[in-house]
Structure formats: structure tokens, C-alpha cells
Amino acid sequence: MAAVCGRGLLAPLGGRLWAGPRVPLRSVAATAAPLYDVVVSGGGMVGSAMAAVLGHDIHFRDKKIALLEAGPRKDYDHMPDSYSNRVSSISPGSATLLSSFGAWDHVCSLRLKPFRRMQVWDACSEAMIVFEKDDLDDMGYIVENDVIMSALTKQLDAVADRVEVFYGSRAVGYTWPLSSHRCDTSPWVQIELADGRRLQTKLLIGADGHNSLVRQKAEIKNIEHQYDQSAVVATLHLSEATDNNVAWQRFLPTGPIALLPLSDTASSLVWSTCHEHASELLAMDEESFVDSINSAFWSNINHSDFIDTAGAMFRSAILLLTPAGTAVRQLPPSVAKADPESRVMFPLGMGHATEYVQHRVALIGDAAHRVHPLAGQGVNLGFGDIECLARHLSAAAFNGSDLGSLRHLLKFETERQRHNVSLIAAIDVLKRLYSTRLTPLVLLRTWGLQATNALPFVKEQIMAFASK
């Protein structure tokens, strides 16, 4: 009361200092759209895992999380007997992440194939490199994407009170808040769905793939490049059952061909090659297709005498220095048939967002970076993003911070960019290096590969970096 009188009496004197309410003290449109703490846009492997990790985080117990997925909810209760043609190589680091919220147990109870050895060799020379762990531990796991999605869906269902999944909901528009210190308009991100529903969120995580709408709407520049290659995938059956725990990859001049173990009798094919050849492979009948695969792995047609001699010399030199430096090149198992209907192709490209974060926005997975499948790293980079972002968000939540604040989002960006940029660049360099028949480059990569193969320390570093 005294204050009111004081105000009235002072008005003529202190008018300048007492201008009255500058802006109305109402919350703008906050009652209209439901407000979430985190919205993950994109319900693929990476988006679903992100939502599940946050949902299982103890510091997010009071928070509301939403996951937007454009597709319908799939029933993963019954896995078909035949293998799916889309598989991923899961690194031990990703397996650790998945087990941290209970999804890995589901994967193990469905099906997966661990592999212990990876042999990578050149088509133009004898050079090869073999990766395996000293203790013959599992180097990684080949898991069908559907199996991973089934595990993630189960774990999302387990925290349905905290994570709301919107199936059949495609986001069509995002509205960003005005500059952070203006107090008179809603400070949250507004999301508009295709069916007209609206959501608000304090933090938007874009996990919507390499054509990310979140990234586009946030006007984050993306460095991208379409490779002149497509990948052909198929499910193959081996001629005879074998201890199928090796992943094989051969660099052909047209692109790498990889055979990833699915079981003792089946393997998955990922063959990156030029678009025309890919279309041919799809159009061939099964017998020709199988013959092409076998000859791609076995034929030495691309060898040249010069390179062979140079390679042999280098190998003897290495043998002098490190007697155990070379191993015998093994041949992959031969393929007998291919599953009908399992031959599919898709184009390949490379992409990297210049920024992973902005105020109230973070990009993870393919929305942030897209790589060639030659290193089997695509989804593992995404899982690495999840682990890092979840760690920073959990700490921020435990500190009571505003989840959309750039302070901790920038820490996530710095940490991940440091890791990702070198790996993405290396994969791109390898792709280009191995796409040529030019003798000097073949010589370079032959000697390079042989040298690397002879240095266990370097190989360990590579494996450690790739399995994070």
C-alpha cells in the first residue's frame, strides 16, 4: 500500500525511472501447445536410442520427453526367420551404450553375430590389413537394423510415462525463439506437425537423417557431396557352413565389397560401386549375381606385375624388421545363393554439418554427419553422439540448468566434432584413395597398408578410435 502511494507521489518526479510495466506479464501462448523438456525429431535407430537413453536417465525423472516418428509403429514381436538386408556393424562402444539402458539384452535375446577378425585387402595388389583383438575378444557385432529397432521400442515402452512417442507424426515446421534475452515472447521452440498439432519444447534434438529438416530450418550449413556410387545390399547364403566370425572387405577399383557374417551359413553383402554397375547387379539373375560376388572377392584380374613386385619387396623388408609383421591372406567363404527380394540399392554420399548445435537445437546421427559405409561407422558415430549428448544433458539437468542453453550444448559439439571430423575425413580420403587404378596411388596405398599392418600399435589405435 505504501508502495502504491509512493509511486503516485513520485510520478511527476521520477517518471523516467518509473515507466510502469514495459511489457505485459503474461505467458504468451504457453497454454496452447503442450510443453516438453526435450523433443527428438526422427524415430530411427539414433533418434529412438536418444529418447530411450534420456528416458532411462535418473536426472530426467521429472522431465517430459517426446519422440516424433513419421512412420507407423512397427510390430517387432515376431522376427521373421529370414534375415533382413539392412544390417549395421555395432562397435563395442555402441554395445555399451545400448546395454546402459537395457536394450542390448533384448538384442542378444533376438539375434546378432559377433565377429573377431576383420580382413581388408586391395584388389590391385597383395596388400592387406587384418584387425583383431589380442585377446580374441569380439571386435564388433553384426546386427540387423530391425533387431535394434525392436530392442529400442521395447525400452521406450518401458519408460512410456516419461517418453511419449508420436507415431505417424511428421514435423513440417519449426519456429525458433527470438534472441534469448527478450522476455516478452515464448522462449521455446515451436513445432508444427503435418496434422496441424503443435508442440513446444525447451530442447529440440534433430535425428531426422541426412536430409534433416531440423538442420535446414535452423539454417545450419551442411558440407555435402554425393559420391558417384550406390550401395547394393543383399542377404547371402554360403556354400558351406563355417565358423563365420570374420568380416571381409575388398577394395575394388569401382568400390569396396564387404561380406558381413550373420550366422554360420548366412552373410550380408554391402557392395559399393558405380551407379550403372549397381543397377546391373540388381537386374542380373541370381546365378550371375552370385558369380559376380565370388569373382569380386577371388579374382586377381586387377593385379599388375609391377605392383606385385613392389609389394613383395616391401613385404620382405618388413619381414626383416618385424618377423611377425605379416599374416597370410585368407580367402572369404564362397557364396552359393542370394535371398530373393533382398537385393536393394541406395545412393551414397558424404555430409557434415558445420554446426551441431544452436540455441535450443542439437543435431545427432546422420543429420549431423553422413559417411560412406566402407568403415562400418555410420550408426556408431550416431551412438557416440548420443552417449556424449546424454552425458552433458544429464549433468545439466542435475545442475538445474535450462536444457536448451548453449553453454552445455557447445561442450557436446566441441567434443564430438573433434572426434568425428578426423574420422569422417579419414573415411573420405580412404574412399577416394581406393577408387583409382592409377599406379602411383596404388603403390602408395599398397605400401601404406602393408606398413600399417606391420605396426600393431597403430592398428590398436585405429581399432580403439573406431570402437568408441
Add this chain to the structure above:
Amino acid sequence: MWGGGGGGAARAFTRALGRWRAAAVPPGVAGGDHAALSIQTGLRGTLQDYCYEIQLKSSSTLPEMKSSMLTVKRLFCTSHSSVDSKEMKKFQHLAHKWWDEEGEYSALHSMNDIRVPFIRDTLLNTSSNYDLGSPLSGVKILDVGCGGGLLSEPLGRLGASVTGIDPLEDNIRTAEQHKSFDPVLAKRIQYKFSSLEEIVEESMETFDVIVASEVVEHVADLEMFIKCCSQVLKPEGSLFITTISKTQLSYVLGIVVAEKIMGIVPEGTHEWEKFVPPEELEHLLELNGFSVKTVNGMLYNPLSGSWSWMESRSVNYALHAVKSGAQGQSSPTDALSEMGSEQRSATAGTAL
């Protein structure tokens, strides 16, 4: 109300009083008014000089002043005030910059990264309720000098019921507006445009925790501030203070570097004279029924924009004290009682 007399009259009054210690601004006056009053300007000095006394009888000779004394409770409320009007003027024009994380208050935003965990972990350690999902749920916190709510909001997000008070109305307005968009915070946090003394009568022993972060270097009367804290705090309640020490180093870093060279804080924000060395603060706290548990040094790195803990308390420091359990344990309660309710000041008989 002082403001009712008008700025001109107040200034004339000050000049007339001259060697008298000028009347302090009673609590509850809006920040903007104080610029017109600026009563204390001529009286800079040591910390003790900031103890102003309202000579109520003498001031009643001025009819304008008397006519604006509208509420009876003012007469009993305080003889001192911890609110320093010149300090409030400094913060008036920055009232809308609170929530710009890269702006003038960026150092305070990043200080949350150490002061919130400090408060949170201390309270988690002392309580038996170890709930990581909502660590501070059930805790009633008073944030004195809450400003735009920079510290109130994180504490609210951690589950506490926070009451934030600030003597500057624009700050409260900014804080209210900022929390209004988040329904969870809007329920958990209450802001009051008030000084500490004003809420004493209605909030005796109601709070589990008081947080006074970056405030004591701006108050007029530190001892009274501490006494008021003691009154509104429950027995065994915690008091958290972060402030700047009074050393040569704090002058160099806190004034010269921070204000003049690097512009980490706006120039004129701090006055070295008002900094409080930890020993003095500890002494005042012990005298007034608190037991000091922890004092940690803090350091700001302007390059990374982040704070860290430090052994030495010669620049910034954070302090945790606990109010002693039983009432009337020691002589300080006599001093406390004169700040208390109407009955207490009437019966205690201790005059200033």
C-alpha cells in the same frame, strides 16, 4: 513513505542534517525512487558507517515525511536497513539484461555451474532423502537479492520451493516474466518485491535454506542482514553466501581487471570498500548464532568464461553456515529480538 516527500525535499533534508547519519531508505520503496533520494551520498566510509538509523522522532518535524509514513509496521520494522539505494541504482538500468547469457551477466550465469552443485551437494549430504531425480524437493529456499532469478530457477528445477526477493521492482518483474513460460517453475518459485527486513515478520523461521549469492557486497548493513537471515531461517537451517573477498588481489582482479580492463562486469558494479573478507563474515556469523561449516575459494577464468574452486579465498569465495539449533543460546539473541516482531521490540526494551 520516504518517496512521498519528493526528491527535492529529501535532498534538502540531507543537507540540513549534515553530520547526522541520514535516514536510510525504508524497505519496500521501489528501486527507481532511490535515485531521487540518494540520501547517503556524502557519507562513504567504512562498513560501520553504513549502519543508518532512522531517528524517527527528529524526522517527524518534517510534515511531508510524516504524512507519508502510512503503515504503522514501518515504525517497528527496522531501525537499520540492509538495502543500499545507490547500489540499487546501479542495477536498475541492467534490469532487462539478466537473461542474456552472453551479456553483462554472463559471469553470473556461468557461476551457476559451481554454486548450484555446491548448494545441491551440501544439502544432499545433510539430508537423508537422497533422491537424485529431484534432489531438492521439499526444501524451502529463500533467495535474497535474486535479481532476475538466475539462481532461483535452477534451484526450482531441482525441486525446491523457492521464494526470491529483491528490492528492485524491475528485477522482480523480469524474473516473474521469465519464469512465467515454464509451468513447473511458475508453481515452484514465488518472487516478492521486498527487502529482507520486510519479510521477516511474516516469515519467522519458515525457510530451510537461505541463499545470498553475490549480495553481501552490495548491502548497507551486513550485521543486520545476517540477523534477519537468522530470523527467517529454521533452526539447523543452512545459509549459503557467495561474495568477493577484500584483499589486494581482489582489488586487482575484481575491480581493475574485471571492470576496467576486461569488462567482465559493468564498470562501477563493485566497490572494493564494501567487499567482505571471509574472516570478518565468519566472525559476524558466529556472533549471530551461526556455525560456519565450509568456506571455499572460487576463481573466474575470463578466457573460458567458467568458474572453478580454489584453495585460496583471496578473490571470490563461497560459504556455508548452519544456524544453531536451540533458541536463546547466546547474547546475540538480544540483538535479534529488537529486529523481531512488534511484541519483541516493545518488550525487549533495548533501544538503539
